[in-house]
Amino acid sequence: MPHHSLVKVRSLEHVIYVENRLSPGKVNLRTQDRQRQLTRPTGADRTMLTEEERREIEAEAAHYLRPQAAAVDAMKILQRHRGWMSDEALRDLGGLLQMTRAELDSVATFYNLVFRKPVGKHVILICNSVSCWVMGYPGLREHLSLRLGIDLGQTTADGRYTLLPIVCLGDCDHAPAMMVDDQLYGDLTPEKIDAILEEYR
Amino acid sequence: MERPLTKNMRPGEEPLDVRGYERAGGYQAVRKALATMAPLEVQQLVKDSNLRGRGGAGFPTGVKWSVVPMGEDAPRPRYLVANADEMEPGTFKDRLLMEGDPHQLVEGMIVAAYAIQAEVAYIFLRGEYVLAAERLARAIAEAYDAGYLGRNILGHGYSLDLYLHASAGRYICGEESALLNSLEGRRAIPRARPPFPQVSGLWGKPTIVNNVETLCNVPHIVNNGAGWYKSLSLSPDGGTKIYGVSGKVKRPGSWELPMGTTIREILEEHAGGMREGLQFRGVQPGGASTDFLTEQHLDVKMDYGSVQAVGSRMGTGTMIVLDDRSCPVGMVLNLEQFFAQESCGWCTPCREGLPWVANLLGAIEGGQGEPEDLDELAEQCVRLGPGNTFCALAPGAVEPLQSALKYFREDFERHIKEKRCPWR
Numbered sequence: 001m002p003h004h005s006l007v008k009v010r011s012l013e014h015v016i017y018v019e020n021r022l023s024p025g026k027v028n029l030r031t032q033d034r035q036r037q038l039t040r041p042t043g044a045d046r047t048m049l050t051e052e053e054r055r056e057i058e059a060e061a062a063h064y065l066r067p068q069a070a071a072v073d074a075m076k077i078l079q080r081h082r083g084w085m086s087d088e089a090l091r092d093l094g095g096l097l098q099m100t101r102a103e104l105d106s107v108a109t110f111y112n113l114v115f116r117k118p119v120g121k122h123v124i125l126i127c128n129s130v131s132c133w134v135m136g137y138p139g140l141r142e143h144l145s146l147r148l149g150i151d152l153g154q155t156t157a158d159g160r161y162t163l164l165p166i167v168c169l170g171d172c173d174h175a176p177a178m179m180v181d182d183q184l185y186g187d188l189t190p191e192k193i194d195a196i197l198e199e200y201r
Numbered sequence: 202m203e204r205p206l207t208k209n210m211r212p213g214e215e216p217l218d219v220r221g222y223e224r225a226g227g228y229q230a231v232r233k234a235l236a237t238m239a240p241l242e243v244q245q246l247v248k249d250s251n252l253r254g255r256g257g258a259g260f261p262t263g264v265k266w267s268v269v270p271m272g273e274d275a276p277r278p279r280y281l282v283a284n285a286d287e288m289e290p291g292t293f294k295d296r297l298l299m300e301g302d303p304h305q306l307v308e309g310m311i312v313a314a315y316a317i318q319a320e321v322a323y324i325f326l327r328g329e330y331v332l333a334a335e336r337l338a339r340a341i342a343e344a345y346d347a348g349y350l351g352r353n354i355l356g357h358g359y360s361l362d363l364y365l366h367a368s369a370g371r372y373i374c375g376e377e378s379a380l381l382n383s384l385e386g387r388r389a390i391p392r393a394r395p396p397f398p399q400v401s402g403l404w405g406k407p408t409i410v411n412n413v414e415t416l417c418n419v420p421h422i423v424n425n426g427a428g429w430y431k432s433l434s435l436s437p438d439g440g441t442k443i444y445g446v447s448g449k450v451k452r453p454g455s456w457e458l459p460m461g462t463t464i465r466e467i468l469e470e471h472a473g474g475m476r477e478g479l480q481f482r483g484v485q486p487g488g489a490s491t492d493f494l495t496e497q498h499l500d501v502k503m504d505y506g507s508v509q510a511v512g513s514r515m516g517t518g519t520m521i522v523l524d525d526r527s528c529p530v531g532m533v534l535n536l537e538q539f540f541a542q543e544s545c546g547w548c549t550p551c552r553e554g555l556p557w558v559a560n561l562l563g564a565i566e567g568g569q570g571e572p573e574d575l576d577e578l579a580e581q582c583v584r585l586g587p588g589n590t591f592c593a594l595a596p597g598a599v600e601p602l603q604s605a606l607k608y609f610r611e612d613f614e615r616h617i618k619e620k621r622c623p624w625r
Contacts, residue, residue, distance in 0.1 A: 063323075063364040064386075065404050071386035072369045076328070097386070110388045110545075112370035113328045125329070129290035130489050131447040133535040134527050167372060167539060168290035168489075169329055172447035172519070173454045182331040 048092045053081055057096060067097045071107045075114050084115040112166065120155040120162040122200050126178040129168035135175040141165075143190045147197065160200075203433060204457040205421040206414070206441060210301035216336055219343035222304040230420035231349055234312050235357040238423075241271065243316035247419065249427035251439035255294075256284055256375070256412030257487065257516045258593075259438070259505040262419075268399035269317045269407045278320040280408040281313055282384065283416055285326040285333070286368060286375040290489035290539060291521040294443040295413040297455055299326075299333040302417075303340035307363065309416035311349060312423055314361050317409055322363045325380055328370045337365050372543035376592050377410040378402075379545065390547045391592035414443060436461030436504035444503060446472040448522030449479050455519070461507070465499040467520065480525040483608060487516020489536050490597030492604035493523070513604065528624035529609035530616055533602055534562040540598035551595040554585045558602065565613060568621040575613055579606055 049057070060073035074097060078089045090104045097104070108114045115123075126144060128137055145151055148161055155162040171177035174186025178193075185196055209217050209225050217225060234243050248263025270276065283306065287295040299306060306324070314322045326334055341363055344350045352360045371389050373379045378392035381403050392398075402408025418440055422430045430439045438460050444467050445455035451473030458467070464486065468474065475481050483493040486503065492513035494501070501507050508515040523532055541555035558581050564570050582603040585595040606613065615623055 063366070064384075066385070068386035069384060072383070073366070076367070076369060099386075106388055107386065110371060111328075111368070114369050128535070129539055130485075130532060130535050131291045131521055134448050134521070134523070134532065166329065166370070167288055167543065168292070170287050170293040170296045170327075172291050172293045172521070173445060175447055175453070179329060184329075184332070 048088070049096065050081070053077060054096065057093075061097070068099055068103075071097055071099065071104065072111065072114070075108060075111075079115065084118050118155070120159050122160060122181055123162045123164060124178060124180050125164050125166035125169070126152075127167070127169045127171070127176065128165040131168070131172035132176040137176050140176050140178075140188055140190065140193065143193060147194070202459070204441060205425075205433075206298065206305070206417055206443060207301065207457045209305070210297075216300065216302050216340075217304065219304060219340070219347050222302075223347075226424070227304055227420075228308055228347075228349055230423035231308055231311050231315075232355065234315055234423050235355055235359055240316050240318050243312065243423065246427055247316070247422055250422045250430040251427075251434075251437060252415065252418055252422060252430070253438050253505055254412055255414035255418075255442070255517070257289065257490075257514070259515065262411065262415055265399065265411070266313070266317050266409060268397065269409060270400065271318065276406055278406055279317055280403045280406060281310060281317060281319040281322040282377075282380065282403065282408060282410045283310055283322070283324045283413055284375060284377065284380060284410050285324050285330070285413045286380060287330070287413070288327055288370075288372045288375055288543075289517050289519075290536070291447055291485065292445070292488045292517040292519045293447075294445055294455055294517060294519055296330055296333055297443065298413055298417050299330070300336055303333075303336045304344065305417050305420065306337070306413055307340050307344050307349070309419040310363060311344075311354070311361060312419050313409070313411060313416055314363075315359055317407070318359075319409070320361065322361060323384060324363070324365045325374070325384060326365060326367050327374070328368050330367075334365065334367050341365060371545075372539075373545040373592075373594060376594065379592065380410060381408060388545070390545050393591070434460035434504075436502055436507065438504045438506070442503065442518050444471075445519035446522060447519070448484075449476045449524045449527070450474065450522055451476055461502040461504040463500050463502055464494070464520070467503065468499070468522070472522075475522075475524060481522065482525050482527075482529070483523040485516075485521040485523075485601060486513055487518050487520070489521070489539060490514075490593075490600055491516040492600045493608055494604075495608050514600070526624070528566070528622055529605055529612045530562065530566050531622065531624065533605045534559065534566050536601050537562055537598060540594065544594060548591040550585050551590050551598075554581055555595060555598055557581065558585070558599075562602075565616045566622055568616065568619075570613075570617040572614075572617055574617070575606065575610075578602060582606070 056077045057074045061067045061070035074093050075085055085108050090101050148156055150156055150163055152165050169177045171186045176188045177186045244266045252262045253259040310322050350363050368374055374383045374389045376391050379389040383389035398408045433441050440460050441457050442460045443455055443457050447453050456471045483495045485491045486508055494513050498511050501511050505515050537559040541559040544551045544555050546552045561574050582599040585599045587596045
C-alpha cells in the first residue's frame with residue numbers, strides 16, 4: 001500500500017508532495033515559496049511604490065488601527081498595477097506597512113488570490129468544489145486544459161491565460177462555474193466555455 | 202407567507218438604492234432603535250426572538266452579544282464584524298443577500314453595532330464576490346451620505362464607521378478567530394479560546410462576529426418584535442431561513458422559507474425533485490462539512506435541533522444532493538481534498554490527517570484500496586473529531602466521511618473488491 005508510507009515522512013517535502021497531489025496549481029504559486037527565509041526587516045527608505053500605489057494603499061490603511069491590517073488590501077492593489085507579487089513588490093510594501101519581508105511573505109503565500117508567480121493577462125479560476133464536481137467539473141477542466149494546452153497552475157505560452165483551481169464560488173445553483181478575472185460564469189458547458197474564451201481573445 | 206429577507210429583491214434587477222430602500226420601509230429599525238431603545242433592550246429583544254447564528258453553528262445571537270462587556274469602564278473601542286467570507290462549498294445564500302439587498306445588511310449592522318456599542322464595523326467579504334463588493338461599497342457610501350453612518354447618527358449621539366474589507370480567499374477565514382487574524386493582516390490561523398472574541402477580539406478589544414444572514418434578520422426583529430419573528434417559524438428557532446439546493450435536481454436555487462420546513466418540501470416542491478432518470482441517494486443538508494442524510498430523513502425539519510437529532514447539522518441550510526449516477530466515494534474524495542487543501546496547517550491532526558484521509562480515499566477511488574483502509578478511515582474520523590484540533594475545520598471535514606462510511610459502505614467495499622470505480 002504505497003499511500004500508507006506517506007505519513008511516515010514528516011518534512012516540508014512531504015507537505016509539498018501531498019499538496020501537489022491534491023492541487024498542483026496552488027502549489028506552484030504558494031508552497032514553493034515557503035522554503036524561502038526572508039527575515040531581514042525592510043527599511044521605509046527603500047520603498048519604491050508609485051505615488052498612485054501609495055495613495056491607494058494609504059486610503060485602505062486608514063480603515064484600521066495598524067497599517068499591517070492593510071497587507072492583503074495592499075497586495076491586491078499592487079497586483080492590479082503589477083500583475084503579481086514579486087519579491088520586489090513585497091520589499092516595496094515593507095516600510096509602508098511596518099512589516100518584515102518574512103511577515104509579508106507569510107501572508108502572501110497564505111491566500112488563494114495572491115500570486116507569488118507571474119500570471120497571464122487573464123486568470124481563469126475554475127471551481128473544483130463539491131457542487132461543481134457533481135455537475136461535471138472534471139470534464140470541463142479537461143476541456144479547458146485541452147483547449148488552452150495547459151494544466152492547472154500553468155500559463156499559456158503567449159501569456160494570455162493562467163488556469164487555476166478555486167474553491168466554491170458560491171454559484172452552486174448554476175454549477176459548474178468559473179471566473180475569468182472579475183467576471184463570474186455559471187451553467188458551464190464545453191460549448192459555453194469556448195464562447196467565453198472567444199470574448200477574451 | 203412573509204419573506205422579510207428577500208421581499209425587496211427582484212431577480213435580474215439592480216438592488217434598491219438608499220431612497221428606494223427607505224420607501225420600502227428601510228432604515229426604520231435604525232431610527233427606532235436609536236430613538237427609543239437602550240442598547241441592552243436591543244440585546245434582550247434579539248435574545249427573546251430566538252435568532253440563531255446562520256453561519257452554521259446556530260449559536261443564539263442575543264446570547265453572543267450579551268457577553269460583550271458593557272458600561273463606563275468597559276474596554277474601547279469595540280468592533281462588529283460581518284462574516285461575509287462565504288466559502289463553505291455548496292453555500293450561496295449570503296451572496297444572494299448582499300447582491301440583492303445590500304442596504305439590509307448595512308442596516309442590520311448599524312443596529313447590531315448599536316446594541317453592543319461598537320465604534321467601528323467591518324464587512325469581511327471573500328475576494329471572489331466582486332459584484333457583492335461593488336454593491337456593498339455603493340450602499341455604504343449612500344448610508345454615510347444619508348446620515349445613517351458616521352458621526353452622531355440621526356442626531357442621537359451614536360457614531361459608527363463601517364468599512365468593507367475584501368479578502369483574498371481562504372476557507373479558514375470563515376472561522377471567526379481566524380477571520381480576526383486575517384483582518385489584522387496576518388495568516389488566518391484560529392486563535393486559542395478563551396479568551397473569546399466577545400471579550401478580546403480584534404486588536405485585543407471586544408468584538409462580535411456575526412454571519413451576513415444573521416445580521417440581515419436584525420432590522421426585522423426590531424421593527425416587528427420577537428413574537429412576530431418567532432411566529433414566522435415552524436420550529437423553536439425563530440424566523441425564516443434562506444434554504445438552497447444544488448446538484449442534479451430539476452430546479453437548483455434558493456428560497457426564503459419558514460425555519461423548520463422539511464427537507465422533502467425543499468427538495469421536491471421547491472427544487473422540483475430529481476432530474477429525469479436519476480434517483481436520490483443522499484444529501485448534505487447544510488454545506489460540505491455536514492453529515493450525509495438519506496431517504497429515511499426526508500421528513501426531518503430543517504432547523505438546528507431537528508437535523509442534529511438525526512446525526513447531522515443544519516449548517517448553512519444549503520443542501521448538496523447526491524444522485525445515483527454520481528460516485529459517493531468520488532464525492533467524499535472531492536470533499537476531503539478540499540478540506541486538506543484549505544487546512545491552515547496550524548495544528549498537527551488537521552495538517553497531517555486530512556491529506557492522509559484524502560490519499561486513502563484517492564487510492565480507493567483509483568482501485569488501489571485495501572479492506573483495512575476503511576477501518577483506518579473510521580479511526581481518522583475519531584482522531585480528527587471534536588476535541589482534538591484547534592478549530593472546527595477537521596471535525597467538520599470528517600462529518601461527511603463518517604456518514605458516508607455508514608450510509609454508503611457497500612459502495613466503498615465495491616471499489617475495493619472490484620479494484621476500480623464502478624461509476625467509471
